[in-house]
Amino acid sequence: MGRKFSLEIKDILSAAIEAAAKQGIDDGVFPEAELPAVVLEVPPKKEMGDFATNFAMQSARAFHKNPRQIAEALVERLKLAELEKAEIAGPGFINFYLKSNVIYDGLAKAIEMGEDFGNLPKKDIAPTQVEYVSANPTGPLHVGHGRGAAVGSALVNLLRAAGYPVSSEYYINDAGNQIDNLAASVNARYLEQFGKTVEFPENGYHGADIIDTAKRIIKKDGDKYLAMDEAERLKVFKEVALVEKLAALKEDLEAFNVTFDLWYSERTLHPDKVREAVEELKANGTIYEKDGALWLRSTDYGDDKDRVVIRDNGVPTYLAADIAYHRDKYERGFGRLINIWGADHHGYVCRVKAAMKALGKDPEKLTVLLLQMVALYRNGELVKMSKRTGQSVTLAELIEEVGADAARYFFCMRSLDSQLDFDLDLAKKQSNENPVYYIQYAHARIASIFRQAEGAGLSVGESPKLSLLTDDTELALIKKIEEYPEEVEKAAADLAPQRIARFAYDISALFHSFYAKCRIMGIEPELASARLALVGKAQQVIRHALGILGISAPEKM
RNA sequence: GCGAUAGUAGCUCAGUUGGAUAGAGCAACGGCCUUCUAAGCCGUGGGUCGGGGGUUCGAAUCCCUCCUGUCGCACCA
Numbered sequence A: 001m002g003r004k005f006s007l008e009i010k011d012i013l014s015a016a017i018e019a020a021a022k023q024g025i026d027d028g029v030f031p032e033a034e035l036p037a038v039v040l041e042v043p044p045k046k047e048m049g050d051f052a053t054n055f056a057m058q059s060a061r062a063f064h065k066n067p068r069q070i071a072e073a074l075v076e077r078l079k080l081a082e083l084e085k086a087e088i089a090g091p092g093f094i095n096f097y098l099k100s101n102v103i104y105d106g107l108a109k110a111i112e113m114g115e116d117f118g119n120l121p122k123k124d125i126a127p128t129q130v131e132y133v134s135a136n137p138t139g140p141l142h143v144g145h146g147r148g149a150a151v152g153s154a155l156v157n158l159l160r161a162a163g164y165p166v167s168s169e170y171y172i173n174d175a176g177n178q179i180d181n182l183a184a185s186v187n188a189r190y191l192e193q194f195g196k197t198v199e200f201p202e203n204g205y206h207g208a209d210i211i212d213t214a215k216r217i218i219k220k221d222g223d224k225y226l227a228m229d230e231a232e233r234l235k236v237f238k239e240v241a242l243v244e245k246l247a248a249l250k251e252d253l254e255a256f257n258v259t260f261d262l263w264y265s266e267r268t269l270h271p272d273k274v275r276e277a278v279e280e281l282k283a284n285g286t287i288y289e290k291d292g293a294l295w296l297r298s299t300d301y302g303d304d305k306d307r308v309v310i311r312d313n314g315v316p317t318y319l320a321a322d323i324a325y326h327r328d329k330y331e332r333g334f335g336r337l338i339n340i341w342g343a344d345h346h347g348y349v350c351r352v353k354a355a356m357k358a359l360g361k362d363p364e365k366l367t368v369l370l371l372q373m374v375a376l377y378r379n380g381e382l383v384k385m386s387k388r389t390g391q392s393v394t395l396a397e398l399i400e401e402v403g404a405d406a407a408r409y410f411f412c413m414r415s416l417d418s419q420l421d422f423d424l425d426l427a428k429k430q431s432n433e434n435p436v437y438y439i440q441y442a443h444a445r446i447a448s449i450f451r452q453a454e455g456a457g458l459s460v461g462e463s464p465k466l467s468l469l470t471d472d473t474e475l476a477l478i479k480k481i482e483e484y485p486e487e488v489e490k491a492a493a494d495l496a497p498q499r500i501a502r503f504a505y506d507i508s509a510l511f512h513s514f515y516a517k518c519r520i521m522g523i524e525p526e527l528a529s530a531r532l533a534l535v536g537k538a539q540q541v542i543r544h545a546l547g548i549l550g551i552s553a554p555e556k557m
Numbered sequence B: 001g002c003g004a005u006a007g008u009a010g011c012u013c014a015g016u017u018g019g020a021u022a023g024a025g026c027a028a029c030g031g032c033c034u035u036c037u038a039a040g041c042c043g044u045g046g047g048u049c050g051g052g053g054g055u056u057c058g059a060a061u062c063c064c065u066c067c068u069g070u071c072g073c074a075c076c077a
Helices: A005-026 A067-077 A100-116 A143-161 A177-193 A208-221 A230-255 A272-283 A318-331 A347-358 A395-402 A404-412 A424-428 A435-455 A472-493 A498-517 A525-549
Strands: A051-053 A083-089 A093-098 A128-131 A166-172 A262-265 A287-290 A293-296 A307-310 A336-342 A366-371 A374-378 A420-423
Touching (some): A005 A067, A067 A083, A067 A093, A143 A166, A143 A336, A143 A366, A143 A395, A143 A472, A143 A525, A177 A230, A230 A395, A272 A287, A272 A293, A272 A307, A307 A318, A318 A347, A347 A366, A374 A424, A395 A404, A395 A424, A404 A420, A404 A424, A404 A435, A404 A498, A404 A525, A420 A424, A435 A498, A435 A525, A472 A525
Parallel strands (some): A336 A366, A374 A420
Antiparallel strands (some): A051 A093, A287 A293, A293 A307
16 A cells, blocks of 8 residues: 555655755754744645645744745755746745656556555554434434435545544434334324224324334234233334334435444443443532432533433433443544534533543543534425424435435535535436536546447556646646545545545546547557546546445446 | 524535635536537636624634524433
């Protein structure tokens, strides 16, 4: 697994700038001072060179000199074989123009890495755990869960590509009130099927899937539960419904290209692990008794009120289980915990972190990403959703309507903390208005080129002459390819899969521009080979990025 | 009321340790298919970065304040 070109050349440049600054100090041009970190970036316009640094401006204060003078002194002392020239621009930027062979060497290395290009060296650190979706198994997943599923799985893929060891996990809320409500709902629907008038449970689930469950029970076992004592019947229905709902969840998720390393059952926390956690907190004074209930002193950790963990009837709250769950996560030895929650749970973050701190765990290890809400639009109008009445659009329906690829792209393309307006009509369009098709089309077009090339007896060959690639569109595409590993690294560091969505779009645009301008068939064979090598690499990067997003990369469209 | 999070082109959004003339896509307008997929390309117009103040060589970015949207503020999950 090689290093990444763009990081490598940046390291070389940084070192050279630092050396030049130190030389300046030795020469007495600059005073002794602590140097700022060297930051290199790709300038906004290609006329401004391959890389630029604001180092001269950053060090202006320390050196008591104006940035342009500093830049001049630095450039005079800069010695670097890879550098064509360095220019001072604007208020004191130094723009670096690399020798062209550096760029071609970078592409050659990328090609050499094959499918592994974009995968960074494995990090030898404790694994990161990503917990996401974790929807209650009380009904089908809806579009909000879909966003969590798409973003969560993309994040897991992204972290893995960036070399982090990762374990993904789904926390199953298979204990507590909501499951009792599920059982009661199935019970009501069951009795209804036999013409009995029953009052539907107050917090029951109104979805049609509950009726289906009742009907399936009848199909299998008929009326045999009618005679049963209600408590017994509820117990049976609870298990039947749970198994069924869980299977449906897994099915929906798999259809969405989402799988988990571990499905963690809340039931396994009861009663021992919950009790242990509560006892530990009681022992260190973080839990106290009031009004017959046990309270977590979360106000000591910045919460605006204390929270009940054990109700006055002795039943633990959801928070109690969650504390036990997170304690367990820490004890499983993860180096970092990432939770993806809906924004409606944000009030919870403080409490869980407070409890972890009280348990002597480092709350900094836990990162909670809050996903803002999804609003669906159809024909320009907001599609109303209400979970209570079962009037929500399910993930399965969404996939049915727009396809898993489009749905995943739309969910992943926005930053997590932006509310997402999901335009169903746009997601369905098979045209350039729809970004996911635009990217997939680039991939398919390249596949088509290779099919045609093969027919014409053309191939990349052993060592294509990459230096023949001198068109603006070719150079832009090469540079973009070389940026990819660094983009993976940044996106992973920022926990921002949307950066990969954007990158995939941008590189596709560069390919389409290239394609419109440069031909591959019917030109000199050496140039044709070089161009095939280039588009082959571009295709691999697009495929890799789509892979991170969990979107298919079609050979044909 | 308190808290979280947003407010950038007509619309949807990028823009992270503060940096060059604030970027895309869609929509609008004008061009490009007898050769590798027009699901594409090229071009044009479009902005008080919510308002106001501050910090500094420099602010969409940091600080203060106000306005607006969304989501929370249970012994529900």
